[in-house]
Amino acid sequence: GAVVSQHPSRVICKSGTSVKIECRSLDFQATTMFWYRQFPKQSLMLMATSNEGSKATYEQGVEKDKFLINHASLTLSTLTVTSAHPEDSSFYICSATGHHLAKNIQYFGAGTRLSVL
Amino acid sequence: SQQGEEDPQALSIQEGENATMNCSYKTSINNLQWYRQNSGRGLVHLILIRSNEREKHSGRLRVTLDTSKKSSSLLITASRAADTASYFCATDTSSNYKLTFGKGTLLTVNP
Numbered sequence: 530g531a532v533v534s535q536h537p538s539r540v541i542c543k544s545g546t547s548v549k550i551e552c553r554s555l556d557f558q559a560t561t562m563f564w565y566r567q568f569p570k571q572s573l574m575l576m577a578t579s580n581e582g583s584k585a586t587y588e589q590g591v592e593k594d595k596f597l598i599n600h601a602s603l604t605l606s607t608l609t610v611t612s613a614h615p616e617d618s619s620f621y622i623c624s625a626t627g628h629h630l631a632k633n634i635q636y637f638g639a640g641t642r643l644s645v646l
Numbered sequence: 647s648q649q650g651e652e653d654p655q656a657l658s659i660q661e662g663e664n665a666t667m668n669c670s671y672k673t674s675i676n677n678l679q680w681y682r683q684n685s686g687r688g689l690v691h692l693i694l695i696r697s698n699e700r701e702k703h704s705g706r707l708r709v710t711l712d713t714s715k716k717s718s719s720l721l722i723t724a725s726r727a728a729d730t731a732s733y734f735c736a737t738d739t740s741s742n743y744k745l746t747f748g749k750g751t752l753l754t755v756n757p
Contacts, residue, residue, distance in 0.1 A: 535688070561743060572734065573689070573747045622688050626743055633677055633738050635745060637688035 530556050533625050535638025542613055543646055550608045550641045552623030558603040559625035563635060564596070567620040579606050603627075613645045651748050652735055658754040665722045667751040669735030670715075676738045678711055679745070680720045683732045692720075692733075725755045 532555040542548050552562060561580050565573040577593075579585040579600035587593045595617075597609040606625075610617055620642050624635035652669045659665055669678070677696045681689040695702045695711045695718065702709045708721040722729055732752050736745040 563744070572749045575744060578742065578744060624689070632743055633694060634679065634691050637690070639688045640686070642686070
């Protein structure tokens with residue numbers, strides 16, 4: 530149980546385009562979803578926390594107009610990188626916690642590698 | 647800010663040997679967790695130890711926590727090539743379930 534699906538796994542786009550990444554909880558209701566960014570051989574940096582039906586809470590230094598997060602249902606959260614530029618190239622990972630699961634443990638998607646040309 | 651700092655940054659051992667990774671943190675925690683990440687993939691939860699626990703076991707994993715030194719260690723016994731991955735500690739310091747991850751240890755187990 531507690532499977533999180535993230536799509537797409539890899540995306541290559543031109544500078545200036547927007548990219549949407551989906552994160553779905555397949556077998557549980559995700560009350561909270563987290564979005565992370567990870568640079569090569571580095572740790573995960575939390576970008577934002579989203580609770581179903583409410584606005585996301587962004588970490589300091591993360592532009593909310595640049596990284597739009599929508600958590601419209603208990604099983605889906607999306608991250609849209611707007612007007613992507615080469616410096617946005619990175620590995621983006623989502624995670625979720627949910628009802629009837631250990632609150633402290635996060636279940637991760639497989640990640641999305643974004644390359645902006 | 648980075649809460650957890652793992653050492654070593656990289657560890658290379660032979661199959662069958664034990665691997666020990668350490669994590670230090672700076673502030674009081676509710677619990678500490680260890681996660682594993684295979685290259686280019688998401689993270690998988692391994693084990694959680696609460697702030698009032700000192701040691702915990704799960705299969706070939708043994709975790710210790712010393713809150714006075716603000717440090718934890720992860721021991722993997724009888725390592726296998728399939729254990730090759732990056733290992734991160736993560737601390738939970740608040741009530742909103744946010745985790746702060748350390749920089750990770752890249753473990754390579756050679757066949």
